[in-house]
Amino acid sequence: MIDEGAESGNTTGPAPVVALFSGLDPTGGAGIAADIIAVRDTGAYALPFLTANTVQGQNVKARFVPIDPTFLLDQIQAVFPSIQTESVKIGMIGTPAIFHLILNAVTRFFPGIPVVLDPVASASSGGCLVSPASRDAILAAGSQIRLLTPNLLELEWLAGHAIRHSDDLDRALAIVGRHGFQAVLVKGGHGEGDPEDKLFIDRKQVEAWKGRRVPVSPRGTGCRLAAFIAGKLASGDDLIHAVHAAYQYVQCYILGSPFTGCTR
Numbered sequence: 665m666i667d668e669g670a671e672s673g674n675t676t677g678p679a680p681v682v683a684l685f686s687g688l689d690p691t692g693g694a695g696i697a698a699d700i701i702a703v704r705d706t707g708a709y710a711l712p713f714l715t716a717n718t719v720q721g722q723n724v725k726a727r728f729v730p731i732d733p734t735f736l737l738d739q740i741q742a743v744f745p746s747i748q749t750e751s752v753k754i755g756m757i758g759t760p761a762i763f764h765l766i767l768n769a770v771t772r773f774f775p776g777i778p779v780v781l782d783p784v785a786s787a788s789s790g791g792c793l794v795s796p797a798s799r800d801a802i803l804a805a806g807s808q809i810r811l812l813t814p815n816l817l818e819l820e821w822l823a824g825h826a827i828r829h830s831d832d833l834d835r836a837l838a839i840v841g842r843h844g845f846q847a848v849l850v851k852g853g854h855g856e857g858d859p860e861d862k863l864f865i866d867r868k869q870v871e872a873w874k875g876r877r878v879p880v881s882p883r884g885t886g887c888r889l890a891a892f893i894a895g896k897l898a899s900g901d902d903l904i905h906a907v908h909a910a911y912q913y914v915q916c917y918i919l920g921s922p923f924t925g926c927t928r
């Protein structure tokens with residue numbers, strides 16, 4: 665918790681804190697910039713840690729430079745001992761070494777807090793945002809992750825096969841389940857027809873959110889969804905309520921309507 669009210673003269677009380685680990689997208693649409701906004705929109709306080717810097721833009725294939733892990737560790741060690749953190753969101757991991765360092769630090773300083781992992785593999789504008797070893801590193805971390813939030817392309821990448829039918833999806837969930845991921849939110853935006861996001865716990869579908877396909881696809885929807893969930897979990901929401909609120913939040917973002925703080 666961090667007492668923002670004390671500094672600003674307000675008496676709003678302490679805000680729950682979310683640590684964000686993500687890349688910098690200089691268009692401002694995705695990555696850490698989007699994460700910070702989404703966390704603030706939950707009422708939580710964001711601690712932004714950069715995992716990588718990227719070059720990207722319209723018609724520019726993305727490329728990235730990971731942050732120096734020693735430097736990131738120094739940043740974490742400067743901040744974590746004095747700021748109680750209630751949840752973590754990890755997006756672009758940079759490299760497996762950076763990812764391990766983050767998970768070790770979270771376990772050391774805040775054991776048991778929920779970690780939401782958005783397994784970012786490619787940029788919305790095209791171009792790869794992971795190193796080849798990242799897939800194995802992500803799979804190996806399954807038991808440390810409260811919620812995995814892949815879109816269909818990211819789930820295909822993790823599972824190692826195409827997902828066309830429901831039995832392909834079952835097989836993919838079995839693979840990530842074997843790696844210890846209990847809760848998986850599969851985002852349907854890359855499928856056909858009206859998109860449906862489905863929440864699975866232990867491979868059983870526990871909830872689904874069906875939207876309407878619209879002819880726009882703004883950047884950073886996956887980032888915002890995962891960061892908003894982390895913000896809600898930090899505030900004490902249970903997983904289903906957190907995902908539901910985040911789904912509504914991202915719908916407002918996609919449709920360009922102001923977010924009105926809608927919750928279930």
Ligand code: PLP
Nearest residue numbers: 687689695787788884885886887
């Ligand atoms: N993180 C970074 C740094 C990015 O640049 C991107 C996309 O370009 C993403 C994450 C993933 O964005 P989205 O939420 O559109 O999947």
